[in-house]
Amino acid sequence: MRVIAASTRPAKITRRALAKQQTREKVLLAARQLFTERGYEGATIRDIARAAGMSTGAVFASFADKSELFGDILTADHAALTEAMSDAAQGKTTVDSALMAMFKAGYDFHYPQLPLFAAGVAVSWTWTESSEQRNREAVRPIRDLILQQLRAGVERGELVERHDMRLVASTLWDTYVRSYRRAVFDGWSSDDLQTLLRDQVALILAGLRA
């Protein structure tokens, strides 16, 4: 009897947890689409609930507010991006080719949802300190991947550690993020951005060449 009860209970919890998870995913999917179409300010929780086919109360049962919902989308994207960038850098034998493969993976990832990317950068300038901390945690693995490639370049004798490598990684990441302005406002293609970024990577690494 006890054994049956014990084995039934986790199953019930799992079903409930599964339903909750499915609700979250429906909300996130609807929110992602609306943020992409209307930007962060243009999409309300009411719009998102309607698009997901549920009440605003059901949305609030899963997310404290719009900012948490948006933060969850950004965090999920950063996790997916970390994986895509890590895969892309595999087997590359120079710093430049590894970094450019990573950044290309980033462009491939964000190009289909450029307005969402722009909304993410926009919101990141005015959100709360806790949102900022959360986002830094999500971006850190990507900066670490960049740092790893720089250190591999030093080990191969391609680069010399003349500057703080964390600062170099940050400067590269910032330059990559900034490059999206050309996509958003000038309609530049991913190839155009890669050409621009290749020059900027060359500039930033120039003083570190062995």
Add this chain to the structure above:
Amino acid sequence: MRVIAASTRPAKITRRALAKQQTREKVLLAARQLFTERGYEGATIRDIARAAGMSTGAVFASFADKSELFGDILTADHAALTEAMSDAAQGKTTVDSALMAMFKAGYDFHYPQLPLFAAGVAVSWTWTESSEQRNREAVRPIRDLILQQLRAGVERGELVERHDMRLVASTLWDTYVRSYRRAVFDGWSSDDLQTLLRDQVALILAGLRA
């Protein structure tokens, strides 16, 4: 008689133009304060009109919408900043000291109104193409000042033109803008930012040293 009429008319127009100008300035002053306190999204035209002591109709007589009002503030700031940076670079005899004097003038200018600066960067990621074009026009003289200092460095034999100097100027400007995140989210002082930026300028210029 005609002479008197001719001389009176411009005076009338001038009085009217002066009144219109004073209204604009009152609105801009109130708007600047509210955008600084509440951010771009948080301040409505209604709030701004009330703070300026006039009707929303009177505000709309001077500005088409909130975005135009905000754009006017940014444009005025960029013009003032161009002058402050130009003055700061006067008499500096090295590229690094000239650039750092310019960027220090920038920090001095924006520190008293950091939330307004952050709101400006935030909005710049999601505004219209015409706002973007307008802002680029306003920022161009600052990028030109940076470019001028790079060229002066080449003339003095400090730097060698190994990269597209416009790209170098853009990369420096982007890095300067990005540095404000440390002020906004980590409470870094202007001195802290200058230390960080000095390292980044050294990194970016390293490959151009003669």
